[in-house]
């Protein structure tokens with residue numbers, strides 16, 4: 411868990427959610443959306459985004475997620 415909260419609904423945001431937001435929306439973002447709000451914006455589902463996070467962790471192809479693991 412981080413100090414960040416979703417800029418729309420105020421839900422606590424995890425490091426993974428930050429990484430995913432930066433990956434999908436804006437690399438240098440300083441405000442973020444939780445998975446539920448991001449799924450709404452992306453016209454997808456929370457499940458789909460969680461699968462995407464798992465995918466990036468598994469493959470290690472995204473430096474944002476590698477940094478999260480080391481932090």
Ligand SMILES: [Zn+2]
Pocket residue numbers: 416417418419420421443444445446447448
């Ligand atoms: Zn939210």
